[in-house]
Amino acid sequence: MSYQEEFRNALSIESLKQDLLRTAYDNEGTIFNRLDPRVLLTWYAAFLVIPWLFYDMRILGGLLTFVSVLAVVSRVSKYLIALLAFGVITNVLLYAFVTVLMGGSFVQSAMALVPYTTKLTIISVTSIAVFSGMSPKNISRAFMSIGIPRQFTFAISYGYRMLPVLIEEYHETVNVYRLRSRAPESPGRFKWRYYVYLIRLSIRAFYPMIFDVAKRSRVTVEALETRGFSHSLENDKSRELQLGDLRVGQFDVLFMGGSLIVIVGIILPFV
Amino acid sequence: MANTAIDVSDVTFRYPGVDDPILENADLRIERGEFIAILGGNGSGKTTLCKTFNGLVPNFFEGDFDGRVRVAGQNTRDASVADLSRDVGYVFQEFENQLVTPTVYDEMTFGPVNYGQDDYRERALNTLSQLDIETVDGRFIWELSGGQQHLVALGAALTMDPDILVVDEPAAQLDPVRAHKTYERLQTLNENGITIVTIEHHTEFIAEYCDTVALVADGTVKWKRPTHEGLNRIEELREHRIQPPQVTQVARKIEKGGSLPTTYADAINRYRSFEHETGQIDDHEIAREQSRDEPIISFRHVDHGYTTLRDGDVQVLEDFSLDLFPDERIALVGANGAGKSTLLRLITGIEKPNAGRITINETDTEDVLPEKLAADITYVDQNPEDMFIQDSVRGDISYYLRERDAADVEERVDEVIEFLDLEQLQDRDGRLLSVGEQRRASLGIGLATDPSIVLFDEPTGSLDLASRREVEQTINRAENRVETVIIATHDLELVAEWATRVIVLNDGAVETDGTLRDVFPNLDLLERCNLRAPQVVRLSDDLDISPPAMTVSELADRLSRRSPELKGVN
Amino acid sequence: MSEMATENTSWFSFGQRDMTVFIFVMSLSGLQYAITEVLPEFDVGPLELGVGDFIFIPIVLVLLFRTFWAALAVPMGEVVFEDILLGDFNGLGVMEDLLLVSTCFFFAALLFQDPKNRRQLAAVVLIAEGLNEFIAMFVDIGKVYIGVEELEAVPGLPESILVLEGVDFITQMVITGIIFGVIPALYLYPKLHGKIEPLMGMEPYNGTRGASMLRGFSWKAALSVLIAFPLAFGFAAAEESGFGLNIVWEPEFLDAYGETFIAAPIIVAALVAVVLWQRAKHST
Structure with missing residues (x-):
C-alpha cells in the first residue's frame, strides 16, 4: 500500500463517521x-x-x-x-x-x-x-421522570440531533484546510510527521467551527422560543404529555x- | 381593526452595541388573509422587521425599541414570544438550525407538546399528510435533504394552527421547480385562510404568487402596494438592489411607459399578437473553437457513492464518463441532489471514485493527495463563509502560500488583493463581511494559488441584485487568469449570460451536453430535470421566436425590431 | 453579560442568554470530546499518553462567557456527546465530571480579571485544568483504597498506586494542561475575544486593565469547589463500592474511617443535587 493510500485511509473520517453514527443511531x-x-x-x-x-x-x-x-x-x-x-x-x-x-x-x-x-x-x-x-430519547425521558430539569434533558436530545451535523461540518472544515495546506512529503519515522500534520489540522479546524456553532446556537434558542419551549417549563400538562406514554x-x-x-x-x- | 392581522406603527429598533438602528420609523399594516412579500436587499432590515411580528424583537433581542406592534389585536410587548407564536408561525432562513429534535415526528410534536395539547399526535400526522411527507416521519432530521428539512420546518410551524405564517426566503436553497412547489403550497395555505408573509428578493415568485408587496430599505418600509403596481416601479427597485422579473425588464426596454407586465402570463398575452420573424444569433453564446484533443479533466467509467445508515450504499454516479477541455466556460446544471457537488468534490480529490479513473492534467486523482491537486484546482465553496479559516481576509489569502513557504508571499498577496479590489476588506474577518464581499474574498483565496482550474459551487445562491453583479464580475475576472472555469448551479439566468458549454445532470448521469443554444431551447428536458429556463427563453419559445433569446436585452432587441407597430400603438 | 457572573446576580438564574451560551459551549465541548475520542492515540504502554482532550476549547469558551452555566456546559457536552451518544457511559462517574469540571472551571474563570494579560490567561488555564486533575487524582486514589480489600496487606501495592497516579497527573498536566491547554489557549482567546460575543448578541467581557487575579477570587466559587470535592468522591465511592454496601462488611475499614465518612458525602450530594435542580427549575 502506498504512502498516499495509507494516509488517505487513516484520514478517512468517512468510515469513522459511519461507525460513530451506527453506534449512536442504530438502537431502535x-x-x-x-x-x-x-x-x-x-x-x-x-x-x-x-x-x-x-x-x-x-x-x-x-x-x-x-x-x-x-x-x-x-x-x-x-x-x-x-x-x-x-x-x-x-x-x-x-x-x-x-x-x-x-x-x-x-x-x-x-x-x-x-x-x-x-x-x-x-x-x-x-x-x-x-x-x-x-435511545437518547428514552434516556432523556428516564432522566425527566426522576425530576431532572427539562433544560438538561433537552440537551441530550439536542446533542442527538446535532452530533452528525457537527461532525459533518467539522469534516468539511478539515477538508477546507487540507485543500490549502501542505501535507508532509514523507511520513517520517513512526509516521510522526503525518500524526503531527493530522493533529495540527484537527486543532485548527475548530476555529471556524466556533463561529459556525455560535451562529447556530443563537438561531436555535430563538427557534426554541417560537416553539413554546419556555412555555413547557412551567406547564405540567406538557410534562405529562412527554412522559404520558411511558408504561410498564x-x-x-x-x-x-x-x-x-x-x-x-x-x-x-x-x- | 378586526381585519388587521399585523399592525406595525412607527417602530425603531437598535441592536445592542450597534450605532445605527436596523429599523427606523417603520410602518406596515397587513390584513387578514393577505399573501404579502417583504422585499428588500441583503441587510435592509426585512428579517428584523418580521421578527417583530412574533415578539422576538424586542422580547428576545434586547435593544432599544420604540413604537408599537399589534398582532391579532395584542400588543407584542405585553405578550411573550411563546404566546405570540401560537398565532404566528415562523420559518427561519437558517431553517436547519430551527429543527431542534432528532426525528421528524419529534419535531412535529415538539410545539404541541410544549403547549400541552392533547391532540399532538393527530396534529403531527395531519400536517405530515398535508405536506405529503408522511413517509419520512421516523427519519432522523440529519438524514433529510435540505428541501425536506425546509418542509419539516414549515410543518412544525403549521402544527400550531397559526393564523399568520412568516417564511424567510423560502426559495433560497431550492432548485427552481422545488421553489415553485413551495410557493404553490404557501398559496394553498393562504387559500385556507392563513395570512402569509414571505421575505423574498426573487421578484419572479412575488409576481406569480403574492397579493401585495412591501419594499423595505434602510430600515423602513418605503411602501406597500398591490404586487403588479409595486413591481412596476422598476427604477426604485433597482435603486434598492432588487432585480425585477425578466418579463418586466424586457417590457421596460421596449415600452416607454404605461403598465408593464409582471407575470409570465401577462407577458405572453401582451406579446402574443406580434408577428414572427427569424432573428440573428448573437455571437457570444456560440461555442468557442475548441481544440478537442487534450481534455484538462477527464472522467472514465467512474462509479461513486456513499454509505447511509438506512439504505446501505447509495450510488450517485454509475459508469460516468466526461471530458472537460481548457478554455471552456462550463456550466454543470441540475436540480438539488443531481450530483453536481459530488462531481466537483471528485475533481478536487477530496473524494475518490469507487471505480474508474479521474485525471486532471493527466494526473490520476488516485495517485496524489488532494493537497497536491490543490496547486492546480481551486474550489470556491457553495457557502463562501466556509472558506475562511483565518481571522483576516489577508491571512486567508496568504495561508496557502505560507504553508508552502512560497517566495515573495507579500507581493503575490498584494497583487491578488489589488486585482479583486480587496484593499478595504483585507484586515477584516471574512465571516463578518456581507455575502457579496465574502464571494469576492473567497475567490481571492482561490486565485492566490495560481490555479489553472476554478470550480464554483452554486455561486449565486441567496444573493440580491448587487451581490449577484459582484459575483458575475468576479467570475469574469477569474477567467482572465485561469484556463478553465466550471460553475455548478441551478441558476439558469447566470448560465444564460455566461456559459459556452452546458452539461445537464440528472440523477448522476449526463442528460444532455452541448452549447447554450443546443440545451436551453429544450424546455421539456429541463423541466424533466427539475430545472426551469429563464423567462426570456420560455417567452421566446411561446412566441415562436427562433432561435430563442437568452438574455433580456436580446429579447428586447428582437421584439422591438420585430414590432415597429408597438411604438406606434403606445 | 459581563455583569452576569458578579456577586450581585444569582448564579442560578437561567435566561435566554444563558441558554444560548449553554447550547453553544455544550455543542463545541461535546464535539471536541467526540473527536478526540476517535483520534488515533499513541499509547506508550497503558499510561494515557495519547492525544488527550483539546481542553483549550472549553476553557477558552468559559473564560469568554464567565458564567456557571458555561462551565457546567463543558461536562454536559462530554456526558451527552461522548458518554450517552457514543455509548461510553461510565456510570456515576459522570457525576464526578459534572461536579469537578464545572466548579473548577468556574472558579478559574472568575479569577480571570484582565483579558489583555497573557500571563494571567496562562495561569488561569493552568489553574482550571490543574485543580480539576489534582482533585480527580485524589478521588482516583481514594477509589482504589476503598475498592480493593486488604490493599494495605499487599506490600508495594499502595505505593504503586500513588506512584502511578502521580505520574499520570504529571503527564496529564504536560499533555492536556500545557500542550493542548495553555499553548493553544494563548493563541485562541485573543482571536475570539470581542468577536464571538457580539455574534451571539452579547457584550464582551472587558475586565479591568492591570487588575490582579486576587480581585476575582470568589469565596463562593472556592467553596463550591471544596464542596464538589467530597461530593465527587462520594459519587465515585458510591459506584466503586456499591453505595457503601461492601464497606459495611469490612471491619478494618470501619475502624479506620468510620461509616459516616462514606455516608455523609452521599447524603450531602443528594441534598445539594435536589436543591440545585429545584433552584434551576424555579429560576427559569
Missing part, C-alpha cells in the same frame, strides 16, 4: 430500548450494587458473562468493548508491575486487584450496554423476572 429495536426507561434505570441501579455483594470470582465471572451477553445483544460498538478490555487488562498488569518495583509481589498484587477490577468491569459493561442500547408492560416484567432468575442461577450454586 434493541432490548434495552423496548423497556420502560424507568424500569431500566432501576435495573441499572441494581446492577451498580450487585457486584459489590460478592467476592467469589466464580459468581463475578458469571455476572460478567451475563452482562457481556446483554452487551452483545444490544449491539455495543466493538471498538468500545476492545478499548475497555485493553484498559482493564493493562491496568492490572501495570499496577502489579510497579508493585514489583516497589519491592512487592507481582502475583499477590494482581490477585488483590482482580476481584475489584472484575466488579468495575461488570459495571462498565452494564453502563455501556444500557446507555448505548437505549409485559416485556418489562418479563425482563426483570428473567434477570432475577439468571442472577439467582449464577449465585445459588456457589453460596
Whole structure:
C-alpha cells in the first residue's frame, strides 16, 4: 500500500463517521430500548450494587458473562468493548508491575486487584450496554421522570440531533484546510510527521467551527422560543404529555423476572 | 381593526452595541388573509422587521425599541414570544438550525407538546399528510435533504394552527421547480385562510404568487402596494438592489411607459399578437473553437457513492464518463441532489471514485493527495463563509502560500488583493463581511494559488441584485487568469449570460451536453430535470421566436425590431 | 453579560442568554470530546499518553462567557456527546465530571480579571485544568483504597498506586494542561475575544486593565469547589463500592474511617443535587 493510500485511509473520517453514527443511531429495536426507561434505570441501579455483594470470582465471572451477553445483544460498538478490555487488562498488569518495583509481589498484587477490577468491569459493561442500547430519547425521558430539569434533558436530545451535523461540518472544515495546506512529503519515522500534520489540522479546524456553532446556537434558542419551549417549563400538562406514554408492560416484567432468575442461577450454586 | 392581522406603527429598533438602528420609523399594516412579500436587499432590515411580528424583537433581542406592534389585536410587548407564536408561525432562513429534535415526528410534536395539547399526535400526522411527507416521519432530521428539512420546518410551524405564517426566503436553497412547489403550497395555505408573509428578493415568485408587496430599505418600509403596481416601479427597485422579473425588464426596454407586465402570463398575452420573424444569433453564446484533443479533466467509467445508515450504499454516479477541455466556460446544471457537488468534490480529490479513473492534467486523482491537486484546482465553496479559516481576509489569502513557504508571499498577496479590489476588506474577518464581499474574498483565496482550474459551487445562491453583479464580475475576472472555469448551479439566468458549454445532470448521469443554444431551447428536458429556463427563453419559445433569446436585452432587441407597430400603438 | 457572573446576580438564574451560551459551549465541548475520542492515540504502554482532550476549547469558551452555566456546559457536552451518544457511559462517574469540571472551571474563570494579560490567561488555564486533575487524582486514589480489600496487606501495592497516579497527573498536566491547554489557549482567546460575543448578541467581557487575579477570587466559587470535592468522591465511592454496601462488611475499614465518612458525602450530594435542580427549575 502506498504512502498516499495509507494516509488517505487513516484520514478517512468517512468510515469513522459511519461507525460513530451506527453506534449512536442504530438502537431502535434493541432490548434495552423496548423497556420502560424507568424500569431500566432501576435495573441499572441494581446492577451498580450487585457486584459489590460478592467476592467469589466464580459468581463475578458469571455476572460478567451475563452482562457481556446483554452487551452483545444490544449491539455495543466493538471498538468500545476492545478499548475497555485493553484498559482493564493493562491496568492490572501495570499496577502489579510497579508493585514489583516497589519491592512487592507481582502475583499477590494482581490477585488483590482482580476481584475489584472484575466488579468495575461488570459495571462498565452494564453502563455501556444500557446507555448505548437505549435511545437518547428514552434516556432523556428516564432522566425527566426522576425530576431532572427539562433544560438538561433537552440537551441530550439536542446533542442527538446535532452530533452528525457537527461532525459533518467539522469534516468539511478539515477538508477546507487540507485543500490549502501542505501535507508532509514523507511520513517520517513512526509516521510522526503525518500524526503531527493530522493533529495540527484537527486543532485548527475548530476555529471556524466556533463561529459556525455560535451562529447556530443563537438561531436555535430563538427557534426554541417560537416553539413554546419556555412555555413547557412551567406547564405540567406538557410534562405529562412527554412522559404520558411511558408504561410498564409485559416485556418489562418479563425482563426483570428473567434477570432475577439468571442472577439467582449464577449465585445459588456457589453460596 | 378586526381585519388587521399585523399592525406595525412607527417602530425603531437598535441592536445592542450597534450605532445605527436596523429599523427606523417603520410602518406596515397587513390584513387578514393577505399573501404579502417583504422585499428588500441583503441587510435592509426585512428579517428584523418580521421578527417583530412574533415578539422576538424586542422580547428576545434586547435593544432599544420604540413604537408599537399589534398582532391579532395584542400588543407584542405585553405578550411573550411563546404566546405570540401560537398565532404566528415562523420559518427561519437558517431553517436547519430551527429543527431542534432528532426525528421528524419529534419535531412535529415538539410545539404541541410544549403547549400541552392533547391532540399532538393527530396534529403531527395531519400536517405530515398535508405536506405529503408522511413517509419520512421516523427519519432522523440529519438524514433529510435540505428541501425536506425546509418542509419539516414549515410543518412544525403549521402544527400550531397559526393564523399568520412568516417564511424567510423560502426559495433560497431550492432548485427552481422545488421553489415553485413551495410557493404553490404557501398559496394553498393562504387559500385556507392563513395570512402569509414571505421575505423574498426573487421578484419572479412575488409576481406569480403574492397579493401585495412591501419594499423595505434602510430600515423602513418605503411602501406597500398591490404586487403588479409595486413591481412596476422598476427604477426604485433597482435603486434598492432588487432585480425585477425578466418579463418586466424586457417590457421596460421596449415600452416607454404605461403598465408593464409582471407575470409570465401577462407577458405572453401582451406579446402574443406580434408577428414572427427569424432573428440573428448573437455571437457570444456560440461555442468557442475548441481544440478537442487534450481534455484538462477527464472522467472514465467512474462509479461513486456513499454509505447511509438506512439504505446501505447509495450510488450517485454509475459508469460516468466526461471530458472537460481548457478554455471552456462550463456550466454543470441540475436540480438539488443531481450530483453536481459530488462531481466537483471528485475533481478536487477530496473524494475518490469507487471505480474508474479521474485525471486532471493527466494526473490520476488516485495517485496524489488532494493537497497536491490543490496547486492546480481551486474550489470556491457553495457557502463562501466556509472558506475562511483565518481571522483576516489577508491571512486567508496568504495561508496557502505560507504553508508552502512560497517566495515573495507579500507581493503575490498584494497583487491578488489589488486585482479583486480587496484593499478595504483585507484586515477584516471574512465571516463578518456581507455575502457579496465574502464571494469576492473567497475567490481571492482561490486565485492566490495560481490555479489553472476554478470550480464554483452554486455561486449565486441567496444573493440580491448587487451581490449577484459582484459575483458575475468576479467570475469574469477569474477567467482572465485561469484556463478553465466550471460553475455548478441551478441558476439558469447566470448560465444564460455566461456559459459556452452546458452539461445537464440528472440523477448522476449526463442528460444532455452541448452549447447554450443546443440545451436551453429544450424546455421539456429541463423541466424533466427539475430545472426551469429563464423567462426570456420560455417567452421566446411561446412566441415562436427562433432561435430563442437568452438574455433580456436580446429579447428586447428582437421584439422591438420585430414590432415597429408597438411604438406606434403606445 | 459581563455583569452576569458578579456577586450581585444569582448564579442560578437561567435566561435566554444563558441558554444560548449553554447550547453553544455544550455543542463545541461535546464535539471536541467526540473527536478526540476517535483520534488515533499513541499509547506508550497503558499510561494515557495519547492525544488527550483539546481542553483549550472549553476553557477558552468559559473564560469568554464567565458564567456557571458555561462551565457546567463543558461536562454536559462530554456526558451527552461522548458518554450517552457514543455509548461510553461510565456510570456515576459522570457525576464526578459534572461536579469537578464545572466548579473548577468556574472558579478559574472568575479569577480571570484582565483579558489583555497573557500571563494571567496562562495561569488561569493552568489553574482550571490543574485543580480539576489534582482533585480527580485524589478521588482516583481514594477509589482504589476503598475498592480493593486488604490493599494495605499487599506490600508495594499502595505505593504503586500513588506512584502511578502521580505520574499520570504529571503527564496529564504536560499533555492536556500545557500542550493542548495553555499553548493553544494563548493563541485562541485573543482571536475570539470581542468577536464571538457580539455574534451571539452579547457584550464582551472587558475586565479591568492591570487588575490582579486576587480581585476575582470568589469565596463562593472556592467553596463550591471544596464542596464538589467530597461530593465527587462520594459519587465515585458510591459506584466503586456499591453505595457503601461492601464497606459495611469490612471491619478494618470501619475502624479506620468510620461509616459516616462514606455516608455523609452521599447524603450531602443528594441534598445539594435536589436543591440545585429545584433552584434551576424555579429560576427559569
